[in-house]
Each structure stands twice: as structure tokens, then as C-alpha cells.
Amino acid sequence: MSVAHPPAIDTSYLERLREELQDDDPDSGDAIAELMGLFVKNSARLEAEFNEALDLGDLDALADSAHQLVSASAWIGALRLSGIARLVEDEARRGVFASAQTAVAAAVEEISRVRQALERLEAAPR
Amino acid sequence: MSDVGGATSSLAACRELVARLAAALEQGLPEAAALDQALADVHALGAELARARGGASAGVTAPEVEAARPVILIVEDQEDNRVIYRRTLRKHYELVEVEDGESAVEQVRALLPRLVLMDISLPLMDGLEATRLLKGDAATAKVPIVLVTAHAMKGNREEALASGADDYLTKPFSPSGLRELVQRFIPAGD
Numbered sequence: 001m002s003v004a005h006p007p008a009i010d011t012s013y014l015e016r017l018r019e020e021l022q023d024d025d026p027d028s029g030d031a032i033a034e035l036m037g038l039f040v041k042n043s044a045r046l047e048a049e050f051n052e053a054l055d056l057g058d059l060d061a062l063a064d065s066a067h068q069l070v071s072a073s074a075w076i077g078a079l080r081l082s083g084i085a086r087l088v089e090d091e092a093r094r095g096v097f098a099s100a101q102t103a104v105a106a107a108v109e110e111i112s113r114v115r116q117a118l119e120r121l122e123a124a125p126r
Numbered sequence: 127m128s129d130v131g132g133a134t135s136s137l138a139a140c141r142e143l144v145a146r147l148a149a150a151l152e153q154g155l156p157e158a159a160a161l162d163q164a165l166a167d168v169h170a171l172g173a174e175l176a177r178a179r180g181g182a183s184a185g186v187t188a189p190e191v192e193a194a195r196p197v198i199l200i201v202e203d204q205e206d207n208r209v210i211y212r213r214t215l216r217k218h219y220e221l222v223e224v225e226d227g228e229s230a231v232e233q234v235r236a237l238l239p240r241l242v243l244m245d246i247s248l249p250l251m252d253g254l255e256a257t258r259l260l261k262g263d264a265a266t267a268k269v270p271i272v273l274v275t276a277h278a279m280k281g282n283r284e285e286a287l288a289s290g291a292d293d294y295l296t297k298p299f300s301p302s303g304l305r306e307l308v309q310r311f312i313p314a315g316d
Contacts, residue, residue: 020301021213031213038206067247071276072206074298082298 006080008110008117014077032076036118039076042068043111050088050104062100063092069107073114081110195220196312197237201230201244201253202274207297211243214301215308227251231259234266241311243295246275246286254289261290270311274299 014032021031046065053062069085084107091100196219200211203225215221222237224230226249234242242260246253253273260266273286276297286294295307 017301021210031209034209035206038209042204042206064247067276068204071204071297074276075206075210 005113008078008080008113009121010077010079011121013079017075017077035075036122039072039078040115040118042072043115046072047108047111050107053092054101054104057097059092059095059097059100062104063089066092066107076114076118078110078114078117081107081114084110196240197222198308198312199224199230199233199237199239199242199244201225201227201242201248201256203245203248207245207274210298210301211304214304219308219312225249227253227256230256234260234269235263238266238269240270241308242269242271243308244271244273246273246282254285257286257289257291272307272311 049065066088073081088103
């Protein structure tokens, strides 16, 4: 039985954030586009850091990288990914390698979903 | 790191102001007149530098010298979080950004900002340690510090407040919530 995931990006959250940020500085370009660009760049780095930390068995480094992903994903409305990143951080801080590894696999899968969703959002007319 | 450069420029402006003030006092001007003279000199210098560097945003600018807007020190090593701070606050506040706890301690001592928004997880020195240092120093103890973290684990808030922080904020926060928090420490018109 397949499990239906919620949308990778909560677009209503993104729109609220866009309105709040643009309301304050209407001439400074699209803040959400800037955050999305940063996510694409940073998530690739964090994914590589996850794999390296697991290879080395360095759960402190894994927790630190997961911590960054918690907010990086939340800012672009990737709330499910943010929750998974919290799980990775918690398991890594608890020092439980096997469950941290499982959570990382879920995070990597979700990062891929989020990137695809971002590509669709960028391609969609606004 | 242009904003760090901005802080350096502010420091340079402060040093210049002190030097000009000393020179004006040596000329025998009364204190108030000497201060006015020194401010005018540094203001003119800042404008000249900005023109020479090709824009108002470069180097020492009149707003920095005049300190017309309250200074907030942002201590955050993640660019996406800094984007949110900038977009939310730069219209009304002078933002100085640094990326680690050691630089935060240096900048608080140098600038005495009206507020510090500091992440807990930082390179070189974490936000908790930086807060303990600053709150333990009589020269900086009164500078309000809000500690920020992305992951509110049980006990984080208590640990943050025990370090001496004045408040605690969890990411992601709403821009309006951040503005409200800042206004609690820097009331409008203050």
C-alpha cells in the first residue's frame, strides 16, 4: 500500500511569507526566489555532508548539518522536509546511528521531491 | 561580508569622530560646539568617501555616522536566515551582520547595538557562550540579546535564558512576529 505524502511545498505558507517580506520592501525583488535559489545550492551541500557524516560515523556533524536543513527547508515552505530534518537531528544527537541513517534516507528522498516541486513552481506562470 | 565591512567603516567613523572632537576641543570650542563641528566634519568625510567609492552604500555613509537608525547586530552563519532578517528589518534599522560568536562579542563591544539577534549554533563560539561573556561584562551587560534556534528541543529555552539572554526565538518565525519582537526592545520613535 502506497502512502500519500503531503505536498512537498506548502504554497500557502510561501505566499504568506512572500506577502510579508515584499510588503516591507517592495523594490528589492522576490525574496522567495532568492530563498529558493539558496535552498537548491545548500541542499546539495547538506546532502553531501549527510553522506560524509554517515560514512565517518560522525553523528555530531550529521546533527549540525540536519540543524541547518530544518530552517532552510522551512523558509521555502518544505515543511515535511523540515520535520524529517528535525528527526535526523534528534536521532543523531541521541547517538542512535541506525535510526539516524534511516532518517537521512527519508530526508534525501524528500529533498528530491522538494527540488522537483521547486522546478514546477519556477516553470509555472505567476 | 560587505556588512562586516560596514561595521568596520562605522568603527573608522567613530575613531575619526573622536579625533575631530579632540581637535575641535583643542581649538578652544565649547564642548557642544566642538561636538557639532566634529559631527559635521565626519558627515562631510563620509559623504566624500561614499562618492569616491561610487555609491551611497559603500563605506562610511551619512546614516551610519549620524546613527539616525537603531543598530541591530545579526549573528547568523546561514545566508537564508540572513535574507529573512534583511528583508524584514533593513527598512527601519541599521543592520550589521557577523557569522560567528567571537565576531559577535567583538562587535557588541565596539558598537553597543540596540539589540542583538544571535543564532545559538555558530562557528568558533556558540551563541550561548557569547551571551554569557557579554552579559558577564559590565560594559555590555545591558545590550539586549535574543537567542535564535531552528530546532526548539526541550530545555533549549531554559538554557538560553539561563545564559542571560533577554528572549528566545524559534525559526522559522514570521516576519511580522520578528518585527513585533524587535519593537519590544526598540520602541517606535525611540
